Amino acid sequence: MCPADASDTPDDLTLWYDEPATDWETQALPIGNGPLGAMVFGGVDRERIQFNEKTLWTGGPGSPGYDSGNWRSPRPGAIAEVRRRIDRDGRMPPDAVAAELGQARSGYGAYQTFGDLFLDFPGAPAAPEGYRRELSLREAVARVGYRAGGVRHSREYFAGNPGGVIAGRLTADRPGQVSFTLSHTSPRDDKTVTAAGGRLTVRGRLRDNGLVFEAQVQVVARGGTRTDAGDRIIVTGADSAVLVLSAGTDYADTYPAYRGEDPHARVTAAVDAAAATPYDELRRAHVADHRELFDRVALDLGGVVPPVPTDRLRGSYTGGPSAADRALEALFFAYGRYLLIASSRENDLLPANLQGVWNASTAPPWSADYHVNINLQMNYWLAERTNLHESAKPYVRYVAALAEPGRRTARDMYGARGWVVNNETTPFGFTGVHDWPTAFWFPEAAAWITQHLYDTYRFTGDEAYLRETAYPVIKGAAEFWLDFLHTDPRDGTLVVSPSYSPEHGDFSAGAAMSQQIVGEVLANALAAARTLGVDAGFQAEAGAVLARLDPGLRVGSWGQLQEWKSDWDARDDTHRHVSHLYALHPGDRIRPGTPEAEAAEVSLAARGDGGTGWSKAWKINFWARLLDGDHAHRMLAEQLRGSTLDNLWDTHPPFQIDGNFGATSGIAEMLVQSRDGVVHVLPALPRAWRDGSVRGLRAHGDVTVDATWRDGVPGTVTVRTGRTGPVRVRSSFVAGGCRVHDEQGREAGARRDGDTLTWTARAGAAYTIRNEPAASPA
Known part of the structure; x- marks a missing residue:
């Protein structure tokens, strides 16, 4: 069906608009298959399709002066001198530390746009009828439709992971009405564009680093004529036309050269295969592949989508009790999962960056790089929780490649074993430093980025993965800290020094986040070694260091959790980073009901509900972990009202995709949490979500959870267990009595302890807990 004639019944998981997009950041709609991404504008006289390939980066080997961020000449004693001054004075300004330990970047580079495809339509109407532009999240298909001169025109585009192409089809409901000129532009002057056999080939070499790149677009027209015209292709009077695009570079994720094969052969093969396949077959394969991932999870918050465009739906959102607000919240959750599927797939060389896979610039904000003082990590908080395990494989591969x-860097700069990475990095192994005072030094990053690897093991229980993939990387990150910790002369504990709470305050020794991250990586490495029964010497060393490590969990003078080891926190500080609450989230050492949790709540309340988009997203997760669903929902509302663009992208500003991913994680945390072997269902349900259901969320222990609730009270909870063994489920309705049955209706023999049920589950079985009194004992 043409979008212009779509049903009057709105699709609750479709973004749609009644005008073409004119702005890339706020209006265009994203499609992607992991390695490839594109933004669809939907113009009537001129269609713009801006596209990307994830490995097209400047910088790195081949770029003049590239040094991986390692010091260009030795600095013996530099770190020791900074430590000495911190021990003497207690603190040190960031610019003074940067002068001692930083250096200007050289050859750092940036993510690049591949350019734009333009489709120019002759004789297009100035005012078409029934215009509609949309993005179906269920199908991962973007569409444009309108009427002009009695003819219905339709276009649709998708980025298919099967086959590795972006495809589009242009149709009309009368024969001979499809005419356009296809061309390509790029902001860089480093390419040639040629047309032959209905195929546009874009080929070049980045001037900065010599990276070879190529894209091919094949036009397959039905009826009419197709003409090659130098650097463009002209279609005239066709009944329909199909476009298939693929692109690549000679990047490889192998240190130190980061170069592989010329992309020509694989790009040609992808386009040849897609062009020889009927369009409907390509589309079916794409939709089936997408839905296998997307349909694993469904969220219903009792919303009803009004028949208004998505920009108006977002603009009228208040966070109040309306069914339209619930519909937007559920749509925003689904959009986060859609964006991760679109920008991170199992066959990717690289994970999602600051802009996912989408970037329209040669000089994007923050280079569209991998900031590892929270942003890259936040991109993947939702992966395991929302049942997208495969989407995290590029992240795991990338982290392992950084080792x-x-x-x-660990050896030459720090004199330590193991491996390290600092505040931000690139596809080219940039693990050293630069000289921006408030964002150059963060050796804790390597430990933090390994957290996801251990958490994946906790979700899956896959010991082969732990042994072969996760443990070696986690152990290396822990070994660095066995060598680099410093004895604090104030109390004899082991601390990180120099230590910096990201982008905030002075350098000191033993900032809370530093201590919490280091404690976590040591504990994870130790637990993994014990599980695998390996490395007895390492276990002894890590255990001894953990026993002396300052935990970074001090309660300060006004009841707050201290950000620094000294009590420097100000009550009126509303900085967007709330780094000292790391142990609350994404860590889990701070537990609700403890003095540390109460102090974390005091700190979080003092910081306020403001901040940038990603900061608000983090606060959703914080409040969910504190089991305060109403405040978590308030933060979600703040993000949707003030930090979300009309195309529902998160804005820092400018656009950063981590806020989308962090918010989706936060919504999942409101519905299901797991720690210490307990699956907590509906732990932070806000009053605004009066009735609803969720299906397919994941918990530690290879458990999948479905739940329904009515009037704010759980009705049924179903858990599907991937492994045989004990299962513990906690929920508010358990204390009032309930029954647990397997799929055959047999009682599971659950034992109740307050609000927690425990029973022995079978692998592959499903168990349903109903909100009804258990049978009376005989």
């Missing part, structure tokens, strides 16, 4: 360049 080799990180070992050189």
